[in-house]
Amino acid sequence: DIQMTQSPSSLSAYVGDRVTITCRASQSISSLLNWYQQKPGKAPNLLIHAAFRLQSGVPSRFSGSGYGTDFTLTISSLQPEDFATYFCQQSYDYPLTFGGGTKVDIK
Amino acid sequence: QVQLQESGPGLVKPSETLSLTCTVSGGSISSYYWSWIRQPPGKGLEWIGYIDYSGSANHNPSLKSRVTISRDTSMNQISLKLTSVTAADTAIYYCASPTVGNTVGDFDSWGQGTLVTVTS
Numbered sequence: 438d439i440q441m442t443q444s445p446s447s448l449s450a451y452v453g454d455r456v457t458i459t460c461r462a463s464q465s466i467s468s469l470l471n472w473y474q475q476k477p478g479k480a481p482n483l484l485i486h487a488a489f490r491l492q493s494g495v496p497s498r499f500s501g502s503g504y505g506t507d508f509t510l511t512i513s514s515l516q517p518e519d520f521a522t523y524f525c526q527q528s529y530d531y532p533l534t535f536g537g538g539t540k541v542d543i544k
Numbered sequence: 545q546v547q548l549q550e551s552g553p554g555l556v557k558p559s560e561t562l563s564l565t566c567t568v569s570g571g572s573i574s575s576y577y578w579s580w581i582r583q584p585p586g587k588g589l590e591w592i593g594y595i596d597y598s599g600s601a602n603h604n605p606s607l608k609s610r611v612t613i614s615r616d617t618s619m620n621q622i623s624l625k626l627t628s629v630t631a632a633d634t635a636i637y638y639c640a641s642p643t644v645g646n647t648v649g650d651f652d653s654w655g656q657g658t659l660v661t662v663t664s
Binding site for chain 2: 524
């Protein structure tokens, strides 16, 4: 199985901060990396697919980058509604696997 | 996007079989791929498996042979059965799918999830 490792597991930030979350795959996954946002009691919501492609309706303050094994999700200016948990997921091979999550909360 | 709705018992006894149904609206299950994903409370996500447009299924080897994913095209429903459950199977169970034409693992449609607790 392809292991997905996210860091940090949690972070505290102020509204307006630039936030970066990283995800590392245990082997190359090309650009087949997705990012999800999950709020308490809700299903995950796809933010970015194929490493950098913004899902329709997702604010442009979210961006993704990376290729191969190392990927990044960046929120350029954190907004109150962005406080949530973020997961990466590889869609390169089965079984599909997710990172452990990064919880972003208010500082 | 399609709408997905999970349903099934919220409590299952250890060693018994967990059975869930996902009802799909706004799209046909005879097109594309339909997955089950679970999340233990407060923890991460685990892909369980999928059934595709032809009825072929694929599941996570970590669940060994306990998983069966099937479909009822007349009802436009996907089903999950997980046998010999233990407390480790306590989780929120989601059905999810990609938009037709997108990469199979890009889940842009999710059900609201259903919590299944394994307890005697």
